[in-house]
Amino acid sequence: MPAPEDRATEDSAPRDPAPRDPAPDERVFGDIGTRKLFDNDQMSVWELRLDPGQTSDLHRHDRDYVMVQIAGDRVAARFEPDTGGTFAGHDYLEGEVSPGAVVFARAGGIETAINVGDQPFHEVVVEMKSRRLPGLLPVQHISLSVDDHDRAIGFYTDVLGFEVLPRPDFGIAGSWLVTGNGIQIHLIEDEGFVAPAGPHIAFETTDMAAEVARLRGLGVEVGDPFELNGSLQTFFNDPAGNQFELNQPRPS
Numbered sequence: 001m002p003a004p005e006d007r008a009t010e011d012s013a014p015r016d017p018a019p020r021d022p023a024p025d026e027r028v029f030g031d032i033g034t035r036k037l038f039d040n041d042q043m044s045v046w047e048l049r050l051d052p053g054q055t056s057d058l059h060r061h062d063r064d065y066v067m068v069q070i071a072g073d074r075v076a077a078r079f080e081p082d083t084g085g086t087f088a089g090h091d092y093l094e095g096e097v098s099p100g101a102v103v104f105a106r107a108g109g110i111e112t113a114i115n116v117g118d119q120p121f122h123e124v125v126v127e128m129k130s131r132r133l134p135g136l137l138p139v140q141h142i143s144l145s146v147d148d149h150d151r152a153i154g155f156y157t158d159v160l161g162f163e164v165l166p167r168p169d170f171g172i173a174g175s176w177l178v179t180g181n182g183i184q185i186h187l188i189e190d191e192g193f194v195a196p197a198g199p200h201i202a203f204e205t206t207d208m209a210a211e212v213a214r215l216r217g218l219g220v221e222v223g224d225p226f227e228l229n230g231s232l233q234t235f236f237n238d239p240a241g242n243q244f245e246l247n248q249p250r251p252s
Contacts, residue, residue: 027080030057032065033125041249046125050075050115061085061109066126072097074117084108097121141176141184142201146240149173149189155238156187159218160203179203195241202245208232211246222246 033046034056050056050072058080069075076094079087085108087093094116115121146152153175156162162177162185173189185201205211208225215222215236225234230250237243 027058030059032059032061032127033123037124040129042129044127044129046127048113048121048123048125050113050121052115052118052120054115056113058110058112060111061105061107061127063107064128065105065107066128067103067105068124068126069097069099069101069103070122070124071099071119072115072117072121072123073119074115075121075123076114076116078112078114080110083110087111139183141186143186143188144201144238144240144242145188145190145193146238146242147189147191147193148239149175149187151239152187156185159215159220193240195237195243198243200235200243200245202247205246205248208234208246208248 031046032044033048035047035049036044037047038045048056073096074094075097076092077087078092079090081091083090085106087105087109097117113121113123150173153164156175156177157164160179162179165176165178165184167174167176167186175187177185177187179185212222212225212234220236222236223234225232225246225248227233232246232248234246235243236246
């Protein structure tokens with residue numbers, strides 16, 4: 001796949017070397033690459049190899065993806081009229097291959113790759129499993145009620161290790177905290193709050209036994225871990241009764 005910056009060169013002018021594909025309702029889609037190298041619940045990794053003159057399957061990118069060019073000298077892509085994402089509005093792109101170049105692209109592409117060079121083309125495509133909807137970005141924060149803010153804040157900072165962020169004065173006791181992956185938790189004091197049964201937030205861990213031992217050493221009541229669909233899980237509560245899950249995913 002040519003890099004997006006090639007769009008500004010003369011090579012980006014429509015020079016479609018082959019007839020257009022059938023109407024959308026007649027199209028047959030194939031795989032993103034010629035071989036899948038890796039797959040789990042977070043990403044799929046494909047290898048794309050094309051001999052000189054060879055064309056890939058017509059394929060679509062329903063998720064954001066990263067292209068890593070490995071080898072070759074020149075490559076092109078022919079886009080469908082309804083393509084979206086990074087390459088929306090383009091018909092045909094062609095450019096030089098730069099081994100080691102990494103290109104990020106938004107979901108929505110519907111395309112065919114073509115090796116227009118004299119050397120075999122080799123690329124690795126990493127497709128993210130978290131699907132991004134137009135205009136909807138990842139979770140920014142979660143709001144939790146607590147019956148006693150002063151009692152809860154020590155749990156979130158000293159036990160869970162979250163960092164306190166600046167918070168405007170809303171006239172209500174509360175705190176903004178940031179977790180290890182950047183998602184925030186906003187605490188709001190509600191003296192009559194009763195935690196519901198069932199709803200919970202899950203934190204991932206790489207060592208269930210060690211984390212359970214750490215929490216118990218700090219006086220937190222933690223259930224015994226159990227296996228579910230290959231992952232280890234257990235539960236504990238904050239001082240207000242909000243439920244949290246510890247989850248150690250199954251090995252890839």
